[in-house]
Amino acid sequence: MIRRAPWWFPPISYVGIGAGVYLVSFFHLPPYKTPLLPLAITGQLALLLVMVRVLWKWPPFAAWLAAMPWAHRLVFGLLLAGMILGHFTLNGRQWFPFVAWEIFPHAEGNADVVTAQQFYGRTASGAKVRLLVEREFPSIIQIDRIETLDRAYGPGTTDDLALALAKRYNANHPGDPVRAVDLVQTSVDLHPPAGESRTEPSWKLLKSYDVSPAPSR
Amino acid sequence: MEAAEKLRRFTGPFALIHEEAGPRLLALTRLGIFALWLVKLLLDPVWRLAELPPEMVRPVGVLNLFSPTALGALFNELGLMRMWDCALVVVICCLPPSRWLIGTALRYTLAAAVLTVYSSVIRSFGPAVHTDIVLLLATYALALFAWADFFAPRAPGRYSYPLITIVLMLTLAYTLVGLNRVVTGGPGVFAGPTMTSWAVDASLRGYYFDTGIGWRVPQWPLVNFMLQAGLPGITVFEILAPLCVAWPRFRWVFIPVMLSFHALSLVFMNIFFFDDMLLYLLLIDWSRRFPAMRRVDV
Numbered sequence: 001m002i003r004r005a006p007w008w009f010p011p012i013s014y015v016g017i018g019a020g021v022y023l024v025s026f027f028h029l030p031p032y033k034t035p036l037l038p039l040a041i042t043g044q045l046a047l048l049l050v051m052v053r054v055l056w057k058w059p060p061f062a063a064w065l066a067a068m069p070w071a072h073r074l075v076f077g078l079l080l081a082g083m084i085l086g087h088f089t090l091n092g093r094q095w096f097p098f099v100a101w102e103i104f105p106h107a108e109g110n111a112d113v114v115t116a117q118q119f120y121g122r123t124a125s126g127a128k129v130r131l132l133v134e135r136e137f138p139s140i141i142q143i144d145r146i147e148t149l150d151r152a153y154g155p156g157t158t159d160d161l162a163l164a165l166a167k168r169y170n171a172n173h174p175g176d177p178v179r180a181v182d183l184v185q186t187s188v189d190l191h192p193p194a195g196e197s198r199t200e201p202s203w204k205l206l207k208s209y210d211v212s213p214a215p216s217r
Numbered sequence: 218m219e220a221a222e223k224l225r226r227f228t229g230p231f232a233l234i235h236e237e238a239g240p241r242l243l244a245l246t247r248l249g250i251f252a253l254w255l256v257k258l259l260l261d262p263v264w265r266l267a268e269l270p271p272e273m274v275r276p277v278g279v280l281n282l283f284s285p286t287a288l289g290a291l292f293n294e295l296g297l298m299r300m301w302d303c304a305l306v307v308v309i310c311c312l313p314p315s316r317w318l319i320g321t322a323l324r325y326t327l328a329a330a331v332l333t334v335y336s337s338v339i340r341s342f343g344p345a346v347h348t349d350i351v352l353l354l355a356t357y358a359l360a361l362f363a364w365a366d367f368f369a370p371r372a373p374g375r376y377s378y379p380l381i382t383i384v385l386m387l388t389l390a391y392t393l394v395g396l397n398r399v400v401t402g403g404p405g406v407f408a409g410p411t412m413t414s415w416a417v418d419a420s421l422r423g424y425y426f427d428t429g430i431g432w433r434v435p436q437w438p439l440v441n442f443m444l445q446a447g448l449p450g451i452t453v454f455e456i457l458a459p460l461c462v463a464w465p466r467f468r469w470v471f472i473p474v475m476l477s478f479h480a481l482s483l484v485f486m487n488i489f490f491f492d493d494m495l496l497y498l499l500l501i502d503w504s505r506r507f508p509a510m511r512r513v514d515v
Contacts, residue, residue, distance in 0.1 A: 043400035044393075051392060051459055058463060060233040064381070069369030072378045075361040079354065079382060080389065087393045092345040096278030096337055097353045099345055101393035107405030108414040114432075116421035134425040139263045142424055143273075143343035153272045160270035168268055188417045188432045190410050201421060201432050 041088060048084070115187040117146035117206065119165055121178035129169070131181065133161070136168040146183070158183065159209065166211040183207040229466040235380040237504040239512035243376040244314050246383070246499065247325075250355050251311040253495055254332060257349070258308060263301045263335070267294040269342055277337040277345050291338065300338065304331045318366055325360035332356055351390055352492040355383045376512055381462065384499050388458035391475075395455030412448045413441055419486035431485040444485065451478050461500050468500050 055061050068076065086098025093099075119131040133143045143149075149157040162181045170177035186201040235242070274292055276283065283291070290296050307328045315321045336353050340346065362379040369375065398406055405411065413434055420431025434441050454474055460467045476494065483489040504510040 040401050044396045047396050047400070047456075048392070051456075055459060055462065058231075060231070060236070061463065064233055064236060064374065064377070067372075067374055068378060069365070069372045071365035071368035072362060072372065072375065075358070075365045076378065076382050079358055079361070080385060083354070083386060083389055083393070087397075093275070093277045093340075094281065096340065096345050097333070097350045097357075099347065099350065100397075101347065101390055102397050102401070103347060103394045104415050105397050105401045105406075107402050107409055108411045111414065114414055114417040114421065116418060118421065118423070130423065130427065132423050132425070132427060133269075134423075135427070137265050137269060137342075138425055139261050139266055139339040140342050141339065141346045141348045145422065149273075153270070153275075157270055157272055160272070164268050164270060168265065186421050186432075188421065188435065190413055190417065190435050192435050196436055198433075198436065 041090075045088070112190055113187050114190060115185055117183060117185050118203075119146070119162055120182045120184060121166060121169055122180045122182065123173075123176045123178050125176050127176065129178070131162075131165040131169055131178070133165065136165055136172070147185075162209045163211065166209070170211075179210075179212045181209040181211055183209075228464065231463050232465060232502070232505070233381070234384055234462050234465075234468075234500070234502045235377045235504060236374070237511045238377040238380050239504060239510055240376055242504055242510040243380065245510075246380060247314070247359055248312060249495070249498070250352065250359065251308050251328070253352060253492060254308045254328075254356070255305070255312070257492075258301065258305050258335075261301070261339075263339065264294045264297040266338070266342065267292065267297055273342050275341055277340045279333055280337045280341060292341075297338070300331075300335060304335045307331050318363065318370065322360065322363035322367070325356070325363050329353075329356045329360040347390070348490055349492045351383075351387050351496060354386050355496065358382045358386070373512065373514055380499060383496070384462055385459065387493065387496050387499070388461050391455040391458035395452045395458075398452055399456070407445075407449045407452075410445070412445045416444060416485045419488060422487075424487045426483055426487045426489055428484055428487055431487065434485060440485075444481075447478075447481075451475075454478075465502065468502075472497055472500055 056065075065073065065076075082098045086095050087101050089095055089098075090100045090102075092102070121129045121131045123129060134140050144152055146158060146161075149161060162183060166178045166181050183206045184203045185206055186203045188201045192198075271292070274288070276288060280288065280291075291300065307324070308331075311324050311328045315324070332353060336349065358379045362375075362382070365378075366372075366375055372378075402411075416431040416434045420429065420434075423429075434444060451474070454471060457467070458471065461471055476497070479490060479494060504512075
């Protein structure tokens with residue numbers, strides 16, 4: 001007797017279509033970032049449909065959904081469809097909180113060195129303190145990269161941010177306020193020589209801001 | 218037949234999570250979600266945002282519907298403080314249970330609206346990051362299902378509807394992240410030094426949590442290997458996350474694996490989704506374990 005797969009199991013063709021779209025999407029497109037956006041979307045949608053179908057056809061879930069009154073079913077559908085549609089807008093801002101769920105999606109290519117800009121403060125006692133926007137302003141979960149600020153928000157934004165950080169730090173630490181802010185570029189080699197043990201990343205001073213209070217007259 | 222039996226023994230039973238949930242479990246979930254918002258608000262001096270350069274404000278979501286005058290009134294110290302006060306009062310009002318459907322629906326809807334504005338404001342100085350989005354969507358679910366209860370106040374499964382929807386939204390978010398990474402990023406994400414690069418980059422940038430550890434990963438070959446080898450595994454778990462809705466044994470693997478993943482993200486990348494961690498409590502089928510959490514007709 002031939003035993004058939006359970007009827008709610010996804011047809012193997014879906015997996016085939018998904019794999020096909022996946023292969024076409026990028027296998028011939030180094031360095032891995034696919035410019036064929038429609039295919040990337042289709043690939044995700046195909047794989048998502050496989051999962052939705054598995055759940056949809058699973059008898060206990062189907063029974064639960066069928067027993068749901070129409071108003072509840074409408075809410076259920078709206079929320080989940082909103083999430084899926086929001087994801088496929090590829091837009092994180094316009095339709096918030098129905099956003100594109102993109103967290104670390106791209107390969108980083110072949111860069112050997114990773115760089116990032118940071119702010120450091122020099123306090124009245126001579127201590128060096130890191131000035132993080134997300135710590136001085138804890139409402140903010142993440143700002144854009146410091147090196148992109150002037151390009152994204154207009155020239156002078158980095159300078160304004162450095163001063164705002166110093167002001168806020170000094171309000172929180174009146175006993176040992178910051179007297180100068182340094183904008184530095186840090187870098188880390190992804191392929192260091194074997195056995196290397198650095199205590200801090202390489203860094204280069206890009207700019208200094210004097211935030212000493214003006215002498216009183 | 219024997220293979221099928223072995224497979225069945227390996228997978229264990231399948232059962233829809235929270236299918237038997239009763240009013241107590243729903244009430245506890247509501248309390249937990251609004252208590253979480255309360256803690257977040259109490260820890261957040263949102264009015265400080267007025268000190269940031271005004272040119273950095275890029276309205277997110279619903280704020281795009283605000284007129285420039287309204288935005289100006291919001292993005293100053295007084296406006297932000299008023300918004301915070303308002304959110305705090307509304308969230309506190311949502312904590313106690315109400316006998317009246319209309320009271321529940323109205324309070325939760327107000328909370329959803331105010332928290333949407335709040336969540337949009339705190340994202341208006343950078344990317345619309347994903348932290349606490351599922352928590353906000355869970356608030357929407359509580360509000361909208363409270364309205365839906367008007368139309369079927371005696372539906373036997375009404376306590377399970379918001380709970381299963383929240384679990385599905387939580388796990389769907391993981392699935393979309395995983396699928397996006399697999400399809401958009403391609404094999405390079407998993408084959409090259411991408412994971413190392415992400416850890417170093419996130420560590421150099423630093424966020425609220427600044428452990429200062431991730432940038433050292435290239436110096437530690439074993440840790441480097443562990444992170445690179447772990448990424449495909451974690452991505453598989455992300456994609457399969459909705460199985461948590463149906464497969465209890467999978468949940469008992471999923472929860473520790475993903476908790477470890479989030480802990481490692483904190484250590485090496487300074488990234489922590491503590492709201493999602495607390496929402497993991499909903500991945501436990503409380504009503505099957507504790508009869509007090511079950512609905513009476515089960």
